[in-house]
Amino acid sequence: MAKITLDGLRHSYVPDPQSEADYALKRMDLEWKDGGAYALLGPSGCGKSTLLNIISGLLNPSEGRVLFDERDVTREPPDRRNIAQVFQFPVIYDTMTVYDNLAFPLRNRGVPASRVDARVTEIAEMLELGDRLRTRASGLGPDDKQKISMGRGLVRDDVNVIMFDEPLTVIDPAQKWKLRSKLKELHQKIEVTMIYVTHDQTEALTFADQVVVMQDGEVVQIGTPVDLFECPRHTFVGHFIGSPGMNILPCDVHGQRVEFQGITVPTAGFPEVPDGATAEIGVRPEFVSITEDGGIPAVVRKAADIGRHIVVEAMAGDVPVSAVIDGDAPEAGSEVRLRFDPAHTRVYADGWLVTREGAI
Numbered sequence: 001m002a003k004i005t006l007d008g009l010r011h012s013y014v015p016d017p018q019s020e021a022d023y024a025l026k027r028m029d030l031e032w033k034d035g036g037a038y039a040l041l042g043p044s045g046c047g048k049s050t051l052l053n054i055i056s057g058l059l060n061p062s063e064g065r066v067l068f069d070e071r072d073v074t075r076e077p078p079d080r081r082n083i084a085q086v087f088q089f090p091v092i093y094d095t096m097t098v099y100d101n102l103a104f105p106l107r108n109r110g111v112p113a114s115r116v117d118a119r120v121t122e123i124a125e126m127l128e129l130g131d132r133l134r135t136r137a138s139g140l141g142p143d144d145k146q147k148i149s150m151g152r153g154l155v156r157d158d159v160n161v162i163m164f165d166e167p168l169t170v171i172d173p174a175q176k177w178k179l180r181s182k183l184k185e186l187h188q189k190i191e192v193t194m195i196y197v198t199h200d201q202t203e204a205l206t207f208a209d210q211v212v213v214m215q216d217g218e219v220v221q222i223g224t225p226v227d228l229f230e231c232p233r234h235t236f237v238g239h240f241i242g243s244p245g246m247n248i249l250p251c252d253v254h255g256q257r258v259e260f261q262g263i264t265v266p267t268a269g270f271p272e273v274p275d276g277a278t279a280e281i282g283v284r285p286e287f288v289s290i291t292e293d294g295g296i297p298a299v300v301r302k303a304a305d306i307g308r309h310i311v312v313e314a315m316a317g318d319v320p321v322s323a324v325i326d327g328d329a330p331e332a333g334s335e336v337r338l339r340f341d342p343a344h345t346r347v348y349a350d351g352w353l354v355t356r357e358g359a360i
């Protein structure tokens, strides 16, 4: 196990990068704690694989260093880094039994047979493969094959880090939720540093203690799932995480007064919008309510019952606003008034949070 430090890391696939836009990975300084469960979350093309490949040693960064504990491994090849990787598709030996597949990484390193047996049995039980240990892998379905692949990553307890790259891609949707929570449970048991790469917010938020959200090669926020929900530092985080995502609404800022559709909206703290920046209000639908009086006039476009709550889509002038409410669904076309919870209403300038908290 190791602490992983990314020190001034930057990468461009262009030989002679001229501008920020030439970097697939913008400058990044990060420290990942020994034994932590991290997710790397972002849409396709945001740089997740680039970062993963730099950590595993498949790619040399254009700038900066990768440290495992205090050891600089930036120029070390993958086989010197002692990393286990689980990919999107199963990497197993079809002709071997489940047992031999799981035992392989240990036998390969000369681990004594009794220790191999104990470890294989333990991991197989955790992954609910215990009753198929003597079955040939070729006879199993894709879900079980991917479980073996995960087991091969998890079986060694001497690795610096286990990296999962979209590991649930091939898993049947009905099984996904089960494996997601299983992986979290496994991390708590084996306490190895784990990095889980995904574009799926549910997978990231279920698995990780800390989620690293990336956009366009840049880390926009690192935080617990609660931090990301309660206080997005960037409108991208607000919009990408949550269902529906955060409302991002055009606004006018006059000194410390924030106006939406000509109505003053109280916010958490004072906005500090730089000259010339585009200001927007960010408020999650969960913090928008329908009020009897005051508030912002809006017309309901539609309301959908999503089980415990109702998602209302309303138009405030020409701006759509979503609200998650309890109780009865308002009728489409009805006139309502919307209230934003001030403690969860923030101002963003050019996408970045600019309300100074604690100043409310």
Ligand SMILES: Nc1ncnc2c1ncn2[C@@H]1O[C@H](COP(=O)(O)OP(=O)(O)OP(=O)(O)O)[C@@H](O)[C@H]1O
Pocket: 013, 024, 042, 043, 044, 045, 046, 047, 048, 049, 050, 051, 199
């Ligand atoms: N070998 C390469 N040569 C040139 N550009 C590349 C190469 N690999 C990735 N890129 C570019 O770098 C950027 C980041 O890509 P990367 O694959 O790291 O993103 P990602 O978040 O992992 O996406 P995905 O989830 O689709 O794999 C993209 O613009 C991509 O086109």
